[in-house]
Amino acid sequence: MRTHVAVVGLGYIGLPLSLALCERGETVIGVDVDERKVDELRRGVTHVMEPYRGESLESILRRHLASGRFTATTSLAEAAERADTFIVTVGLPVSGEVVEKTPLLACINDLGRVLTAGDLVLIRSTLVPGMMERDIIPRLASASGLVPGRDFHVAYAPERVAEGRAMEEFQTLDVVVAGLTDACARRAVDVLKRLTDGQFHKTSLRVAELSKVVENAQRDVNIALAHELKAVAEQHGVDVYELIRMANTHPRVRLLEPNIGVGGFCIPNAYAYLAASLTSEEHIPLFSLARQINLLAPHRAARQLDETLHRVGKRLSGARVALLGLGMKDGSNDIRQSPAIHFADILAERGASVAAFDPTVEPYFPFQAASLEDCLADADAVAIAAWQEAFDTAPWPHLLARCQHPLVVFDLKRRLVPSLKQAQWQIQGNSHLPYIALPAPHASAERDCAVEMVP
Ligand SMILES: NC(=O)c1ccc[n+]([C@@H]2O[C@H](COP(=O)([O-])OP(=O)(O)OC[C@H]3O[C@@H](n4cnc5c(N)ncnc54)[C@H](O)[C@@H]3O)[C@@H](O)[C@H]2O)c1
Incomplete structure (x- = not known):
């Protein structure tokens, strides 16, 4: 039957x-x-x-x-x-x-x-x-x-x-x-x-179709807003996460946090689905602009990294960047439209030598390293684009001591810096900007230590 x-x-x-x-x-x-x-x-x-x-x-x-x-x-x-x-x-x-x-x-x-x-x-x-x-x-x-x-x-x-x-x-x-x-x-x-x-x-069929696309488009717009707030906070020299936390204490405000962009199969496709359903005379500039802002986020991140490297006498071009996490979001091995991959491509276009590691993503790209150790060895900068469970237990102070110092740390997930703090590294400043880190003398047998923050 x-x-x-x-x-x-x-x-x-x-x-x-x-x-x-x-x-x-x-x-x-x-x-x-x-x-x-x-x-x-x-x-x-x-x-x-x-x-x-x-x-x-x-x-x-x-x-x-x-x-x-x-x-x-x-x-x-x-x-x-x-x-x-x-x-x-x-x-x-x-x-x-x-x-x-x-x-x-x-x-x-x-x-x-x-x-x-x-x-x-x-x-x-x-x-x-x-x-x-x-x-x-x-x-x-x-x-x-x-x-x-x-x-x-x-x-x-x-x-x-x-x-x-x-x-x-x-x-x-x-x-x-x-x-x-x-x-x-x-x-x-x-x-x-x-x-x-x-x-x-x-x-109705039409409302059901539209409602799904609108759910995703709304998130695209909200994420774009978070990225714009990041730029505003930067200009004011304030921590964007603290700014959002404060605004969200209002019961009718629900701001999202910025990241390195937005990926996957749903949110980035919403604008194209909506636009394809309209006659050519129709314009939906808000959704279109949100898409552009979110696509620009990894470019902005690359610029920030370059500026921070300049502060320590280096340039992105020629620098070795360790990129951690390739999934389109934390805990994901879905690399479709992943902003982490986009970020890696932009860094390479700007002349950086990129080594990336994500324990959940099968070897596919030439820039993937076989282990965290290989990825971080002699890095001038480390950027965290997606957090994977295996990173929770990695011996970070020991691993980072093997990088070039001063080391630029772009901790977009705010997971690495807290663990360095726990290991007695001194960290200060805005969490959305790349840090410049030097391991403190007592924290590593291998190199001299101290942590300084980009203002
Ligand atoms: N991934 C998400 O988080 C998510 C969430 C909600 C909704 N959706 C929607 O769900 C749908 C599926 O998304 P996904 O992420 O699973 O996509 P996917 O690409 O992972 O899966 C689609 C599968 O369909 C198969 N396929 C292609 N042509 C086929 C055919 N003619 N006959 C049989 N199989 C065929 C492909 O081989 C693939 O395995 C999409 O419309 C997506 O927008 C996805």
């Missing part, structure tokens, strides 16, 4: 979504066009980091492979033999500002060809608003020869989880849901109730 769920697209969202469904007792057939990925998954291998209740996603995957609740295939036809519900999580990549619709539309054409009367197609991908009615539903109809809303159900419920918390959030977040018909929406809710304890908010 065809009662199972097929999840189409087994990436950062589709795989944990499949396994969250398995955790709730469902039997899931995962489908992906990437043969290598499917082969790895069948062998119980995944690089997606979504720990849940102290267990790695890889361990959860192995449990559900062993129990038979999860299987993976490249064949939609094979999935359709056992599934009557198809949850689609294939995304729309963006290059520059151009949205690449082909992977999702190809998936929809393939899916249409295996649909049978009575099936449900539930799209969870983030879309260019309007795509459900303009592209997806008509393609499902023509490829299947069936009438949507009458012969099969079709619905949209955008996925809202954050990477790193996905397994938990699939089961707890509220869901915005829309169907082609009321019956389609009801059927989608019936399926999603098996996954989440959150509330359901029914709306």
